[in-house]
Amino acid sequence: MLTLPIYLDNNATTPLDPRVLEAMMPYMTNMFGNAASRNHAFGWQAEEAVDYAREQIAALINCSPKEIIFTSGATESDNLALKGVFEMYASKGNHIITLTTEHKAVLDPCKHIEKMGGKVTYLKVDEKGLINLQELEEAITDKTILISVMYANNEIGVIQPIREISTIAKKRGILFFTDATQAVGKIPVDVEADGIDLMAFSAHKMYGPKGVGALYVRRKNPRVKVTAQMDGGGHERGMRSGTLNVPGIVGLGKAAEIARQDMESDSKRIAAMRDRLERELTTIEESYVNGSTEHRLPHVSNISFKYVEGEGLMMGVKDLAVSSGSACTSASLEPSYVLKALGLSDDLAHSSLRFGLSRFTKEEEIDFAIGHVKEAVAKLRELSPLWEMFKEGIDLNSIEWAEH
Amino acid sequence: MAYSDKVIDHYTNPRNVGTLDKAKKNVGTGLVGAPECGDVMRLQIEVDENQIITDARFKTFGCGSAIASSSLATEWLKGKTVDEALSIDNMAIVEELALPPVKIHCSVLAEDAIKTAINDYRVKNGLPELEMPKSHH
Numbered sequence: 034m035l036t037l038p039i040y041l042d043n044n045a046t047t048p049l050d051p052r053v054l055e056a057m058m059p060y061m062t063n064m065f066g067n068a069a070s071r072n073h074a075f076g077w078q079a080e081e082a083v084d085y086a087r088e089q090i091a092a093l094i095n096c097s098p099k100e101i102i103f104t105s106g107a108t109e110s111d112n113l114a115l116k117g118v119f120e121m122y123a124s125k126g127n128h129i130i131t132l133t134t135e136h137k138a139v140l141d142p143c144k145h146i147e148k149m150g151g152k153v154t155y156l157k158v159d160e161k162g163l164i165n166l167q168e169l170e171e172a173i174t175d176k177t178i179l180i181s182v183m184y185a186n187n188e189i190g191v192i193q194p195i196r197e198i199s200t201i202a203k204k205r206g207i208l209f210f211t212d213a214t215q216a217v218g219k220i221p222v223d224v225e226a227d228g229i230d231l232m233a234f235s236a237h238k239m240y241g242p243k244g245v246g247a248l249y250v251r252r253k254n255p256r257v258k259v260t261a262q263m264d265g266g267g268h269e270r271g272m273r274s275g276t277l278n279v280p281g282i283v284g285l286g287k288a289a290e291i292a293r294q295d296m297e298s299d300s301k302r303i304a305a306m307r308d309r310l311e312r313e314l315t316t317i318e319e320s321y322v323n324g325s326t327e328h329r330l331p332h333v334s335n336i337s338f339k340y341v342e343g344e345g346l347m348m349g350v351k352d353l354a355v356s357s358g359s360a361c362t363s364a365s366l367e368p369s370y371v372l373k374a375l376g377l378s379d380d381l382a383h384s385s386l387r388f389g390l391s392r393f394t395k396e397e398e399i400d401f402a403i404g405h406v407k408e409a410v411a412k413l414r415e416l417s418p419l420w421e422m423f424k425e426g427i428d429l430n431s432i433e434w435a436e437h
Numbered sequence: 438m439a440y441s442d443k444v445i446d447h448y449t450n451p452r453n454v455g456t457l458d459k460a461k462k463n464v465g466t467g468l469v470g471a472p473e474c475g476d477v478m479r480l481q482i483e484v485d486e487n488q489i490i491t492d493a494r495f496k497t498f499g500c501g502s503a504i505a506s507s508s509l510a511t512e513w514l515k516g517k518t519v520d521e522a523l524s525i526d527n528m529a530i531v532e533e534l535a536l537p538p539v540k541i542h543c544s545v546l547a548e549d550a551i552k553t554a555i556n557d558y559r560v561k562n563g564l565p566e567l568e569m570p571k572s573h574h
């Protein structure tokens with residue numbers, strides 16, 4: 034039996050794995066100690082649990098447990114990395130290089146840094162969503178202190194050439210930060226092999242709880258430091274004050290352990306379902322997959338169904354929880370900036386749906402989703418004046434649309 | 438954001454979807470909006486010799502509220518005289534469909550579509566073009 038609606042928005046957040054919840058429970062009930070309490074058993078228990086989680090996480094990303102700084106989530110980690118490096122390395126320079134397709138949790142801190150007197154270069158991506166390495170090299174100046182490029186994109190799932198980027202950074206003596214929120218736990222991420230200096234990630238994108246994340250900060254070759262963005266107590270090696278969220282951290286640790294153990298089999302199965310979904314949906318006339326399909330996370334597919342508006346389509350697929358690149362909710366009606374960065378015209382960007390699968394997605398759910406989307410697209414095209422014009426062979430670009 | 442029952446009803450069972458022959462002299466067509474903005478409405482009216490709108494049809498590319506606004510507009514247009522139709526105000530659509538503030542532009546677009554269709558009919562029949570209200574967008 035299918036339970037509706039079907040959740041296919043796992044890039045927004047994932048359900049909590051029951052094994053993770055089980056690990057967390059004791060720390061939400063009788064093992065409630067403060068990990069910073071050094072003089073009684075409650076504190077020791079909590080500290081031990083946090084240390085164990087650090088090891089579980091370190092094993093997943095191949096770092097030392099000491100290099101993990103716990104935060105409230107990836108947004109905080111992004112802020113801490115960007116602003117923290119900008120402040121800490123002010124004497125070396127003030128220039129940061131990033132991408133136009135980064136998450137707002139990177140772009141907005143960058144804007145803040147610009148207001149603080151920093152310089153930020155926003156590199157464009159190609160039509161597949163990938164960075165141009167030559168442009169990256171050319172953007173580097175003697176003031177560049179940080180390159181910030183996301184591991185995998187949240188809207189289209191495109192994976193950037195992390196090793197090539199870090200090699201360039203290393204060669205020029207620049208730190209390399211990656212927002213790996215969508216990648217950690219889904220694909221192998223190895224901070225050593227990948228040459229990463231700082232990395233942000235979050236528990237709730239990998240079947241862990243909300244409200245907890247981490248920032249990896251390299252301790253050796255080179256030793257990286259960030260200026261704390263919050264004062265009080267000096268927790269987490271002075272980089273992030275605040276009482277540790279012990280149950281959350283235990284959850285992140287457990288989620289990391291499960292990911293490490295199940296990643297290979299999970300992603301094979303999920304990718305097969307994703308590929309089937311995509312194959313079926315692209316049999317729909319005038320449908321297009323957005324972004325690289327070669328360098329992509331195994332569980333994401335972003336498809337535009339031309340001549341159908343995304344938000345209207347989402348309403349048509351009411352039994353699916355997906356997300357759209359169309360934001361018809363503001364005066365500007367701006368479609369996704371990520372899709373626009375790929376060079377998609379506004380109408381195609383408005384026509385997109387993002388499907389995000391998880392380890393809990395079932396084959397029957399994919400069957401249902403395929404039928405449901407096909408039906409909704411057909412129905413909305415019956416309603417669409419643009420579809421009618423297309424079918425009559427009218428070039429939509431030849432029409433003078435009223436500005437509004 | 439949750440949609441009102443009326444929006445869902447119009448979206449699920451849109452009234453008067455279709456196309457009238459725009460070449461006919463007694464058919465007025467209004468095509469408003471733009472694909473880049475995520476909204477395109479085409480609204481058509483057919484008018485008899487007594488200036489009564491006997492048929493109204495729409496097709497809309499847009500969100501649920503845009504579809505519902507144009508579907509509702511066709512319902513309201515039928516049976517009205519052309520002059521009466523001019524008095525349909527976007528705020529009446531907002532009220533009827535309980536549109537939230539972020540969706541008011543859908544009703545504005547529907548009003549624009551009505552007025553554009555009426556103007557098209559007027560021009561075809563030798564009547565002076567009415568001044569369009571300045572777009573609210």
